[in-house]
Amino acid sequence: MTDYEAEVDPDQPWAEDGTADVTPKPPYPYTTTFGLPLEHRTSSPVIVLKSEYPNGLVIIPYDTPPDHQPADLPMIVSGDDSIAINGEGDHQGWPNGIVARFTG
Numbered sequence: 001m002t003d004y005e006a007e008v009d010p011d012q013p014w015a016e017d018g019t020a021d022v023t024p025k026p027p028y029p030y031t032t033t034f035g036l037p038l039e040h041r042t043s044s045p046v047i048v049l050k051s052e053y054p055n056g057l058v059i060i061p062y063d064t065p066p067d068h069q070p071a072d073l074p075m076i077v078s079g080d081d082s083i084a085i086n087g088e089g090d091h092q093g094w095p096n097g098i099v100a101r102f103t104g
Helices: none
Strands: 002-010 018-024 034-041 046-049 056-061 071-078 082-085 098-102
Touching: 002 098, 018 056, 018 098, 046 056, 071 082, 082 098
Parallel strands: 034 056, 071 098
Antiparallel strands: 002 018, 002 071, 018 034, 046 082, 056 098
């Protein structure tokens, strides 16, 4: 797994589940915008399965969504079949959200 950053622009208010446009930032090799589902979760750890989210998922905490749109969020990239997102305690490692991105 590799950590990057991405600009995330939801297609609905942050407080609602839906979809988002995600644009990876350098040094990620591809900076083309793509769409991902956006869901709210209460805490970590979170396991994102490639079988359920083939391209990935944007996860936003219920209690601390970003305060502006778009927002820069951490992005975990993996070629595996799942991504485990672990935060310190609750979601302190990703307080405003995180992008789980599958490749390959």
